[in-house]
Amino acid sequence: MWPFIKxxxxxxxxxxxSMVILFGMPVAQxxxxxxxxxxxxxxxxxxILDHSKDHxxxxxxxxxxxxxxxxxxxxxxxxxxxxxxxxxxxxxxxVVFEENFAKKLExxxxxxxxxxxxxxxPNTATMINAYTSxxxxxxxxxxxxxxxxxxxxxxxxxxxxxxxxLKSVYMFVPGVITILLMLVSTMxxxxxxxxxxxxxxxxxxxxxxLKPIQIIIGKVIPYILLSFINLIVILLMAKFVxxxxxxxxxxxxxxxxxxFIVMALALGILISAVSKSQxxxxxxxxFGLLLPTIMLSGFIFPVENMPYILQLISHVMPSKWFxxxxxxxxxxxxxxxxxxxxxxxxxxxxxxxxxxxxKKFKLRLE
Amino acid sequence: MRTILFIIQKEFIQIFRDKAMxxxxxxxxxxxxxxxxxxxxxxxxxxxxxxxxxxxxxxxxQLKSKFMGSAFFNFIGETKxxxxxxxxxxxxxxxxxxxxxxxxxxxxxxxxxAKIQVVTNGINGSAASLMGAYATQIISDFNREIIIDEFxxxxxxxxxxxxxxxxxxxxxxxxxFMVPGILVLxxxxxxxxxxxxxxxKEKEIxxxxxxxxxxxxxxxxxxxxxxxxxxxxxxxxxIGLILAYLVxxxxxxxxxxxxxxxxxxYLIAVLSLGLFVSxxxxxxxxxxxxxxxxxxxxxxxxxxxxPVESMPNWAQILNYINPVAYFIKINRMIMLKGSGFMDFQRxxxxxLTYAIAILSLAIARYRKTT
Numbered sequence: 253m254w255p256f257i258k259x260x261x262x263x264x265x266x267x268x269x270s271m272v273i274l275f276g277m278p279v280a281q282x283x284x285x286x287x288x289x290x291x292x293x294x295x296x297x298x299x300i301l302d303h304s305k306d307h308x309x310x311x312x313x314x315x316x317x318x319x320x321x322x323x324x325x326x327x328x329x330x331x332x333x334x335x336x337x338x339x340x341x342x343x344x345x346x347v348v349f350e351e352n353f354a355k356k357l358e359x360x361x362x363x364x365x366x367x368x369x370x371x372x373x374p375n376t377a378t379m380i381n382a383y384t385s386x387x388x389x390x391x392x393x394x395x396x397x398x399x400x401x402x403x404x405x406x407x408x409x410x411x412x413x414x415x416x417x418l419k420s421v422y423m424f425v426p427g428v429i430t431i432l433l434m435l436v437s438t439m440x441x442x443x444x445x446x447x448x449x450x451x452x453x454x455x456x457x458x459x460x461x462l463k464p465i466q467i468i469i470g471k472v473i474p475y476i477l478l479s480f481i482n483l484i485v486i487l488l489m490a491k492f493v494x495x496x497x498x499x500x501x502x503x504x505x506x507x508x509x510x511x512f513i514v515m516a517l518a519l520g521i522l523i524s525a526v527s528k529s530q531x532x533x534x535x536x537x538x539f540g541l542l543l544p545t546i547m548l549s550g551f552i553f554p555v556e557n558m559p560y561i562l563q564l565i566s567h568v569m570p571s572k573w574f575x576x577x578x579x580x581x582x583x584x585x586x587x588x589x590x591x592x593x594x595x596x597x598x599x600x601x602x603x604x605x606x607x608x609x610x611k612k613f614k615l616r617l618e
Numbered sequence: 619m620r621t622i623l624f625i626i627q628k629e630f631i632q633i634f635r636d637k638a639m640x641x642x643x644x645x646x647x648x649x650x651x652x653x654x655x656x657x658x659x660x661x662x663x664x665x666x667x668x669x670x671x672x673x674x675x676x677x678x679x680q681l682k683s684k685f686m687g688s689a690f691f692n693f694i695g696e697t698k699x700x701x702x703x704x705x706x707x708x709x710x711x712x713x714x715x716x717x718x719x720x721x722x723x724x725x726x727x728x729x730x731x732a733k734i735q736v737v738t739n740g741i742n743g744s745a746a747s748l749m750g751a752y753a754t755q756i757i758s759d760f761n762r763e764i765i766i767d768e769f770x771x772x773x774x775x776x777x778x779x780x781x782x783x784x785x786x787x788x789x790x791x792x793x794x795f796m797v798p799g800i801l802v803l804x805x806x807x808x809x810x811x812x813x814x815x816x817x818x819k820e821k822e823i824x825x826x827x828x829x830x831x832x833x834x835x836x837x838x839x840x841x842x843x844x845x846x847x848x849x850x851x852x853x854x855x856x857i858g859l860i861l862a863y864l865v866x867x868x869x870x871x872x873x874x875x876x877x878x879x880x881x882x883x884y885l886i887a888v889l890s891l892g893l894f895v896s897x898x899x900x901x902x903x904x905x906x907x908x909x910x911x912x913x914x915x916x917x918x919x920x921x922x923x924x925p926v927e928s929m930p931n932w933a934q935i936l937n938y939i940n941p942v943a944y945f946i947k948i949n950r951m952i953m954l955k956g957s958g959f960m961d962f963q964r965x966x967x968x969x970l971t972y973a974i975a976i977l978s979l980a981i982a983r984y985r986k987t988t
Binding site: 277366367378404440444530584 | 638639642650654657658659663664704707708709710726730732734735736737738742743744746747750751753754760764768777778780781782788790791792807811815819822898899904908911914923925927928929930933947950951955957958
C-alpha cells in the first residue's frame, strides 16, 4: 500500500507545471476576487448636456463630479450627441438639464433633470441612477431645509451585519474554496484514474496484489493532502491579506472541509468510472460540474432569485450546502447546531457516491 | 493547400467519430446558454424580513404594512426582541430586520424626528446594498405620506425632479445583458479546450511522431488543426445567436456579418492560445489545468459579471492581454446597441494584433523535433 501511495505522490509532485498552477491558482483567484472583482460604482464616465448653464446647474454638476462616483467625459451640446457616445461606449450616463433651470426653480419651485442611462448593463444603470438621483436629491433636500419646508423626518439607520463594509471578498472566499476543492479533488482524480486506463497502466495495477479499494485509496490520498494545503493557503490569505475574520471554530471548518473533500473525491472516482478517455472525463467535470457549481451554488449569484426549477436543481448541488456552511462558520460564527442539516446532506451524498463508484469500479474488473 | 485539406479531413473524422464528443460540442453549449442566462441574475426580489416593533402604535403598524405591501419584501414574522430577530438572520431564515424604537410615534409627533433601524445581512455585499436601498426608499415614501396626512398644505415634493430613462434595455432585463456575454463564454470554452487538448493528445498517444516524420510543413499542420475548431466554434456561435433570438427575444441590432467577422478574428486568438498551451505541455492534465487557470482569470476580469470600470487601474491594464474582454465588449455593443465598426475599431485592431501575435508565437513554439 505505501509504495503505491508514494508512486502517486511522485507522479503528482514531479510535474512542476501542474504544481505551480495548483498552488498559484488559489492565490491568483483570491487576489483577483479580493482586489479586482467589485461591483462598486466608481469613476463612471458621464456626459453633461446643459441647456441652461446657470449657477444651479453648475453647482449640481460640480456636486456630481466631486462625489468620486463620476468623471466628466464630455460636455455635449445637443441631443444627437447622446446616441453616439453610448454607441462608442465612452459614457454610461448623460445628465440633461432643461432650459431656464434656475429661473424655473425660483419661479415655479420646480425644475427637471433627465438622466439618460446606457441600460445595456442593467445593474450598473440602476446603481448609477440611484447614485445620481441620490446626490441631486440631497442637494434639493438642503434647499428645502434652508427654506424650512420639512415638517418631520424619519431617519433610517442602516446596519450591515457580518460584513459591515460590504466587501465582496467576504462573499467570494467561501465560493473560491469550494470551487478549488472541487477542481483539485474531482477533476484531478477523475483525470488521473482515466489516464491510467487510457495508457493501459490500469491493467497492470489491477493484476497486482493490490485490492481495488487500495488502488482507489492510494489514488486519492495525495489529492486529499493537496486540497487541504490549498484550503489552508486560501484561509491564511483571506485572513491576513483581506482581514476576513474566522468567527467560528477553525476545527469545525476543517472537519466540514474534509467531509466535502471526500465527497468531491468520490464524485471524481465515479466520473472516472463512467468515462472512457481523459478528454471525456475532463469535459464531463468541466461542463457537468464546474459551471453548474459556479452558477447554481450561490457563489456569485443568489439562488433565491432564480427560476423555481433552477432552485430545485440547486438543491442537489453539494457545493451549495458547503458554501452555506463555510459562510456560517466564518462570517456568522455559529456552531454545528445551525447547519447540521446541510452537513447531513453532504454526508448522505458522500455515502451515495462512494456506494455508486464502488459498484461501478467492481463491474470494470470483470 | 491539398495537404491542409487532408489534415482538416482527418481532424473532422476524428472529432465526429467520437460519439461522446458530439453532444459535448453541440448540445452542452445550448443547455449552458439556456440555464446560465437564467441563473446569472443580480436582481433582488423576495427579501425575507422580520419586524421588531417596540412601539406598537398606529404609525408603526402603518409602516409595517407598507413593507408588507411591497413586491420586494416577504414578511416572515414579528419578534418580541431584537435578539430573536438576529437569530433568524443567523439561521439564514431572514435577510433583513426592521427595528422600530419604543417611542417612534411619540417622537415623530413631539420632536418631529424619529429613528428606524434597518439591519441587513451583509455577506453578499452587492445584494445587501440593494436591500438597504429598497428599505430606505420605502421608509422615505412613508415619511412623505405621513407629512401629507398631517400637513395637507405642505409642499413635500422635492424641487428638483429627476427622471431616469433607460436606453437599449428599458425594462432593465438582466438576461438581455448576460446573453451576449454568455455566448462569448461558451464559444471561448469550446474553442480553448478543443485546441489545447488536441495537440497534447497526439503527443500523449504518440501519433505526433508519425506526423512529424512526414513532409507536412509547420504552418500546414497548424492550419489543419485550427480550421476545424474554428468552424465548430462559429457554428456554436450561430446556434447560440439563433437561440438568443428565439428563446430570449434578443435580436442582433447591429450587423450579423460584422459580428461573425469579429468572432472569426477572436477565435483565431483563442484557438492559438489553446494551441500555444498545447505546445508548452506534455499531458492533457497539464494542458487542461493551464487553460482552466487562464480561462478563469480571463472570464472573471472580462466584465462578464462585474463592470470593468469598477476595477482598479492595474487590473484594467492587465485586461489589455485579455481577449475575452475585447470580444464581450464588442459583442454587447453590436448585439444590444447596434454599434458599427467605427465605434469599436480601437478594440478590434488590438484584438487583431493579439490574434496575429499569439498565432505566430504558437507556430514558433511548435517544433517538429522533440
